[in-house]
Amino acid sequence: MKKLFIDVPALINSGAAVDQIKCEYLFHRKNNGAFSLLEVAQFASYCRQCTESFCVSACPVEALERQETGTIKRHNMRCVGCKSCVLACPFGTIFPEVINYVTCQCDLCLNQLEQDPDYVPLCVKTAPAQTFAMKELTEEDPQQHIYFSGKHLAIKSPNWRHKEGKS
Amino acid sequence: MGWYNKRLAKSIWVFHLSASPCNNCDIEILDLLTPKYDLERFGIKLVGSVRHADVILLSGIINQKVAPKVTHLYSQAPKPVFVVGVGTCPAGGCCFNDSYNKVPCREDVIPIDMYIPGCPPKPEAMIEGVVKLVEVLNG
């Protein structure tokens, strides 16, 4: 099964603005699924998951919460997009672009893929070269910094969880 | 015309023109006529026909469908006539700025002389607005 693959460092290095990436999510106009993908990436692997979790204590509306797994979760009904957490994180692991008041959604274009397994989503077409791709990946590849999140998403990014040997 | 302006300032007949508002400004305008605020004290009267109007109280964001009618109506009012935009809607579009059905520029549809912002403006604010208009008229 093909997975959506995101090369986060390459995306950061390319200097391209995230909102340039187009998305074909049906329900929201101006929706940019890349935001939500990046948010997933950021909290799943980019975040250092520091024990102090400065971001959580900095949030004025208690929108951030540490899950049992150690990852941070942002509750979108509470977050007001003030970006205090961005400032608070000592490691600068929160991308300011994606912590928005209005959250976006990515359904990974599953509906389209169901009908046509070779379908290429719009984000892949419009993102800077190689940063987004549909790839046939079977397992995580820590050497390449490729990690999976869920069944359909693969992320290439530094992953502190693995580095620090957390499960 | 100074003398005439004074007469006008003392006898303002308003026509209430609702161009896709949320209704609240409209009822607050009506509220102005009722015992608590009683605009008739200032000689202000609500009229039903635009032919009798001195001031048009415009509320709402003016949607595409109503826009030509608003323009038409303005052209039918006997001049001099002033247009007062009541509420945030005519002033800034309120929360409807994302709407596909609102006109791009309200001032193109009807020349608005004065805005009374607020959502809805308090009756006191409206009275103040009217008083300001009177001051302008008194010159």
Place this chain on the structure above:
Amino acid sequence: MEVNVVLIYLAAIPFVIALLNILLPPVMQKILTLLGLIYLLRLTVLLYSGVAENFILFGETVFSVDRLGLFVFTFIQVLSFIIFIFSLQGLDKRIEKKFLILYPMTVSFCNGVVLSEHVFSFLIFWGLSGLALYLFCMLGLTKGTPQTAKKTFILIGGSDAFLILGMVSIWFLKPGSSWSLIDLHIPLTGELSVVAFICLVIAAFAKAGGFPFHTWVPDFSQDAPIESAAFLPASLDKLLGIYLLARIMTQLFEVTVTVNLVIITLGAMTVIFAVMMAMIQHSGRKLLGYHAVSQVGYMIMGVGSGGALAFAGGLFHMINHTIYKSNLFLTLGSVEKQTGTSDLENLGGLGKKMPVTFIMAMIGAFAISGIPPFNGFFSKWMIYQGLLELAGSMSKVQQVWLLVCLILAVFGSALTLASFLKFLHSIYLGKRPAKYDHIKETKPNQWLSTGLLSALCVVFGLFAVSIPLKRLIYPVTMELGYPLPDFLGDYNPQLLFLMFALAFIAGFIIYLFTKNVRYDQNYLGGMPALEKYRVAGTEFYNEIRNMKPLKAIFDAAGKKYFDIYDLGTRFTFSVSGLFQRGHPGQLQLYLLYIMAGVLIFILLVH
């Protein structure tokens, strides 16, 4: 001897013209008739200088002219002249020739009626004038024409029979007297005299269109050519009918107060019923037709009341009515000629396109609804006063009775106003259908004739006392033995008009100084003034029509339950088919009937 010729000329000239017209082409017909009518006018003026004596044939006075006759006669000439001006242009080509033959002939017959002193000539001319009515009606081009013509003929012919019956009875009452119709003064005692009275009154009512013998008038106005509607039921027949009534009330019989009251009541009923019917009409012609009936009510009230003021008012109202009603018919004719219809619901907004006609119609409408200072008001005012004057000398019950009649009559003029506003609104005001955007004003002759009539309306209204009353009507009433009337209230039209003008100017000057005009579309709450947004005006009075007790009456009237003709036919149809076979609607047959009747009577009498 030369003098006598004048009288016979009056009836003979138009007749001769009619005969000549049969041969001539239309243009010549018109010229000839016009010249003839002018000559008649000139002869009329001659009559006023007192030159006419009686016209005697076989030793009997056939024609004579007294003030009453002269008065009526004058207006016959004036109106036939003015209406003829209207007919000079714009007649339907299909009927033009026949119309031009019939026209002078009718004038001749009517003249004959008014001039006759002798019973026979009176009867003959009366019958012939009724025949003229029928023939005019046959000229109509609508679907209903034959039916209407038949109806007219039967009602008028039937009333002729009553007339003959009445005359015969009179002869039995006063066998000694000659065949003259003047100064009989039969007291209303005994059954025969009452029968005679009733018969004659029926004849007069039927001719003038009084309730309940009025039903031919609206139908006639609907179907006959509009000029003839203006000519006959609106003016000449009114003149003749009321002329007869006046004769009956003053010269033929001596009536009591009760009879007066009955006549007044009939008058009031005529006013109210007809005007109510008029209000709900959808056709302009019918509306006018019903008004031609309703106004008769006032004349009946005036002439039949027996008081000097009311009598003078009744006569005055009679001529006023002929003036404004023919005016109204003619303006409607102009509209119809331009637009092709007289249906109120299809018309509208013509006031801007036909301003002259509109003004004339407005004057006519105001006059008929008794708006001061037009003539209608003055005569109505006189009648009201006359009635009040009478009331002063009556018993209490009679007073209440009379007052109710009076109030109904006053109210009738409000109703008249109502239906005329509907009339004006539907034709001249309101929204104009787009198809009439290119309508033009009518031809000059048409507005000239309506203009003349309107001018008469104004002049007779403003100078009522000095011109028509003093010059024309008072001599008549004096000759008939009434004293010079004495007004109860005061009404000074000239003063009021001047004052009105002053106030109007005062207001208007302010406007002129402050005006700052801009032209714009209709304001309809932001909608453009589309054609579908219009009120035709025909349903103006639906509420009244649908009111509880009135609805039943109107519905019944709609089913013709009050139509004496319809009732009659229904009755006869149900009784036997005999009569049905007897009137197949052929003119010759009816003529035969009449001739036979007349013959029989003549034989009987001699």
Place this chain on the structure above:
Amino acid sequence: MNKNTIPVGPFHPLLEEAEYFNLVVDGETVVDIDIDIGWMHRGHEFISEQKTFTQSIYLVERICGICSTSHPLACVHAIEDVDNTEIPLRARYIRTLIGELERIHSHLLWLGLAGHFIGYDTLWMWSWKYREPVLQMFELISGNRNHYNMLRVGGVSRDVDPEKIPGLTDVLDMLDKKLIMIAKAANDDPVLRSRLKGVGVLTHKDALDYCAVGPTSRASGVPADVRKSEDIDAYSLVDFDVIVLENGDVYDKLIVRVLEMLESTKICRQCLEKLKKVKGPILNNVKNISAGEGIGRYEAPRGEVFHYVRTDGTNRPIRHKVRAPSYVNIPTYAASCVGLPIADVLITTASVDPCYCCTERSLKVVNKNKQPYQIDLLKLSREKTERIRRETYGG
């Protein structure tokens, strides 16, 4: 028979809003009524789908200014319905209080306007005079006369200060007296009775057929009331009656409303009593709304408000459908107005207490290729600045 068309609107003094009917009349009798709406259409449903839930509440409040609590209430009910969110008891009482106060103010407003429409300005002035204290109560509670913005997903945004409660109760007592007075006056006035009785009857069957709601249907004998049938807010905890009358004419609609106001004061008083005792949070701070669908209903003064929300796990709805009460009540004109004289038609239309703002709140028109209506505000303001600059400095 000749039919004429009379336009009513778009700007007609009868309608405080821009609306347009074609009355096809025969004389003064209306034989057909053709309603053209859309003059107030602002595209709420569409805007809402671009706003977050919290903003949505603010937005739906502005669907209409008269029942500016009913829509948010229904909206939060719908959002809460997705996850069956618990609402603190105190918040439930506050919601009910606000909702019922709004009913009083709205019914008084209608009563006044109805008076105005039938040319009875005294009634108008009187009922609006007594509406004023209600607005003041709102001002006390929420800080604004209208558009209170009291609601949040999971509770309410402002608490009712216990110190204010006695004052509020006093106002309610006063209101009760005045309401009874107005009700009596309206009931006793023979002219008013004869003017309204038997006018504009909406039969029971028609009410069902047209799915009418609120006082409009309750006056026709349909006992539908969301407050009773659904367990919302604190309505199951307070005692009140649903007013149902049988005749369906304008007079009954008036009476239904008047009696409902009395019920409302009763509810309000109970709520205030409870608010003295019930302590606790007023807001259940919701974290996330999961994907799903929910419906929210509330018995607005004009009838059932219906919101349907479909979510996808973000903080905005993917479909937000609003069905306002007037939307189903207005079509009943076709049943109740035909055959009446114009004067009656107008009061009958008003008797539904129509709110066109509400009726036309909705729907999305999106054309991603053209997007004819999207205006770039920024561009506009820049252009304007540029224009002004040029006008001021030349060049």
Place this chain on the structure above:
Amino acid sequence: MNIEYVFFLLIFPGLLFTGILGLTVGWVDRKVSARFQFRVGPPFLQNFNDFFKLLGKETIIVKEGVHSLFIAAPFIAFAVIVLISTMIGVALFFNKGFGGDLFVIMYLLMVYSVMIILGGSSTGNVYSSIGAAREMKLLLADELAFIFVCMVPVVKADYQLSLEQILNWQSIEGAFIGSVSGVIAFIVGILCIQAKMTLPPFHIPEAETELVEGPFMEYSGPPLAFWKLNHFMLYVVLPFLLVLLFLGGFNLHGLGILWAVLKYFLIVVVMIIIKNTNPRIRIDTALNFFWKYAALLGFIALILAVLGV
């Protein structure tokens, strides 16, 4: 005609007097109504301000309409009312005739309505047309009762028609209100003038919320100013007429002035009270009311008057 008449017409009791008094009484009306509604009401000169303001506004003439009639109608109505007020006023204040009797006044009063109707319908506006139709129906409704009312004094004054005769009769015999028939007729009369002025509950033709002010809908600027003036002048004319017919006129000596003012304001206040306590009725209700009940009352009054009660 002499210069005295011009004075009567233009200054007292005609144009100027009626106009000023009318506008003032119009203010009283608005003020008292406001008081009824717990409001403060407009300042004293409000109606004057309204009038002069309207004079300065644009006059909009409907393109498709009959222009001359549209413009002339308010001024004709104005002139007619001035005329009536002069006639009534001269009779009341100078006990003289001014060229018209009761019938003339009755018919002239109709002219006012006619002008409203013609002016309104000359525009071709639907609302105006319906308003005009209603105006006419209302006129019909109240006219019947009004004629009865007018006939009562005539009967009581032994069939005198002229105004000064009716007044004289009353000064000898006492005001007609003193009799049963007079009281009944007076009450019906007040209802009639309420309808003639189209005040609530009979403001059916102008029904603002239904017909957008009906026949006056298209008027603006000076013509509208004159319509308003006309309306307020009726506030003088019609009560004066009732005073003349039933209350025995004015006696302008000493305390009589107070009494006269009282009489006048009695009628005005009754009108305002009726105005403020009733909703607008339907036109068919009005017709029914006037034709069936008011006219019946009038008829009873008439019978009583004939009987001398």
Place this chain on the structure above:
Amino acid sequence: MDKTKEFIEAMGDKIYKKIEKKGRLYFEVDNENLHTVVEYLFHKMGCRLSTATAMEMYHGIEVLYHFSHDESGQYFCPRMVMTDLKNPKMKSITPIIKGAEWIEREMCEFWGIEFEGHPRPERLLSREHPQQLDKPLRFRRNS
């Protein structure tokens, strides 16, 4: 809840994909069965049509009806899915429920759904709209 059972018993063969929530019953129906179901709901059970909502999903246009059973507070929500995105067509329920007229007209206006048998298939909100809107006014797929 017995109402739900009763309904499922009566109409069980015509509906599928039932989802039961507290007080709600969502289910799908076919175009052929729509009238039967709606008639049963409206006439037999005396439900009131609250509204109908159209939505565009990936697999088609979906129309979701909400029927309220006022006595029990129970909601019945039939769902109609049209897979033909180009030419969505379905039966109109206006002949059964007069109150559905506007709702259907609105859906027709914005989603271009053709309601077969609708008595008055006319625009509702955008009649006389100055920018003669082209029909349907609904989402277009990307690209």
